[in-house]
Amino acid sequence: MIQSDNMKKYFAILIFLSVSFILCSQDFDGNYKDKTDSLTFSNGKVIFNVSGFGALFTRMVGEGGYEYFDDYLLVNTSEYSGEKSTFEPINGSKKDTIVVKVVSLDNYPIQGALTEFLSASNKVIKGNITNDKGKSQHIKDQKIRKIKVTNLGYDDIIFDVVQGKDFLVRLAENNVIENQTVAFKVKNEDEETISIILLTDDFDPGKDKMKSLEKHDKKVQKSNVLAKRLKKEYIPFYGR
Numbered sequence: 001m002i003q004s005d006n007m008k009k010y011f012a013i014l015i016f017l018s019v020s021f022i023l024c025s026q027d028f029d030g031n032y033k034d035k036t037d038s039l040t041f042s043n044g045k046v047i048f049n050v051s052g053f054g055a056l057f058t059r060m061v062g063e064g065g066y067e068y069f070d071d072y073l074l075v076n077t078s079e080y081s082g083e084k085s086t087f088e089p090i091n092g093s094k095k096d097t098i099v100v101k102v103v104s105l106d107n108y109p110i111q112g113a114l115t116e117f118l119s120a121s122n123k124v125i126k127g128n129i130t131n132d133k134g135k136s137q138h139i140k141d142q143k144i145r146k147i148k149v150t151n152l153g154y155d156d157i158i159f160d161v162v163q164g165k166d167f168l169v170r171l172a173e174n175n176v177i178e179n180q181t182v183a184f185k186v187k188n189e190d191e192e193t194i195s196i197i198l199l200t201d202d203f204d205p206g207k208d209k210m211k212s213l214e215k216h217d218k219k220v221q222k223s224n225v226l227a228k229r230l231k232k233e234y235i236p237f238y239g240r
Contacts, residue, residue, distance in 0.1 A: 028068070032194050032230035039186075039196065039230060041066075046075055048182070049174075053198040053225055058153050060201060062177035072213050073184040073196075074203065083172040085149070085157040089165035099137045099166040102130050102149055109134030110171060113151040118158075120145040177201055185217060185227075195227040 028041040036059070040047045046066045051059040064077040083105060093099055102113045115136035116127045125144055128136040138144070147167065148158040154171040183199040199216040206212045 028194075031233045033233055034228055034230045037228055037230065039194075046073075048075060048184075050196070050198060050228070052228075059174040060177060060182075060198075061174045062180075062182060068186065070210070070213075071185055071187050072199075072217075073186040075182040075184070077177050077180055077182060080176045080178050082176070083155075083174075084176050085155040085172045086170050087147075087149075087157060087159045088168045088170075089162045090168050092164050092166050094137075096140055097137050098140055098144065098147075098161070099135060100130075100147060100149065100169060101167070102134045102136070102151075102169045102171060105170055105172055107170075110151060110154075113149055113154075113171065116148040116150075117141070117144045118146040118148060119143050122146065181205075183213060183216060185220075187227075189229060192232045193229055194232075195229050197225055197227045 028039075028046070030042075031038060031040045033039075037050045037052075038048070039050075044065055045063060047061075047063040049059065049061045061082060062075065062077040062080055063082075064075050066076065067074045098117070100115050102110045102115070104110055109130075109132065111130055111132050111134060113130045113134070113136070114127060115130060117125045117138050119125055125141060126138050128138060130136045144161055146158055146160055148156065149169050149171065150156045151171060154173055155176040157169060157171070159167070180201060181203040182201050183203040185197045185199055187195045189195055197220055199213065199220055203216070204212065
């Protein structure tokens with residue numbers, strides 16, 4: 001009789017744990033979209049493409065594994081498989097000057113891009129704006145170890161200087177997030193609709209993950225950031 005009671009308790013615990021796991025491990029699947037914003041879930045990973053949250057005017061993209069609990073979605077971003085900014089060392093055109101040419105992925109010159117010449121500790125030694133030919137330049141200096149190129153609406157890039165070389169930089173559109181944790185608040189509105197709010201694109205859980213999330217959540221609420229409603233897309237089936 002004692003053995004029977006123990007078995008009942010054992011199965012009760014298993015059932016409780018199973019139910020708890022189901023409740024705490026909401027899983028998403030498929031593509032949720034509204035105009036150009038989207039969250040695409042597949043095999044425990046998510047690709048996001050969002051913009052327009054408060055001060056976020058540029059589009060933010062990234063991908064990685066995710067966790068979902070208490071209406072919070074954490075995306076642990078990895079290397080992005082889409083288009084990213086790149087740089088290419090080319091033969092130097094001037095003996096005493098570093099020249100940086102900035103173009104789009106279609107090779108059109110980008111005017112107005114900020115080019116910063118940095119020290120080894122990322123201190124800005126000089127900053128220039130690219131001209132109508134997409135070019136920026138600075139007198140060679142042994143203190144210059146890195147170059148950073150930024151432009152609103154494009155993916156930032158930073159790279160090491162190669163002595164005696166100029167650089168061709170191709171900027172990809174959108175702000176690519178890699179190797180950071182992005183935090184969203186995500187709620188199920190109905191079976192086909194979710195609402196999302198970006199809490200932060202560089203989440204630090206600190207000692208208490210939930211407390212940190214709630215802090216970001218309250219900050220966003222005070223800013224009156226509006227949630228976006230994304231609808232699940234279904235692939236139509238055409239029978240014979």
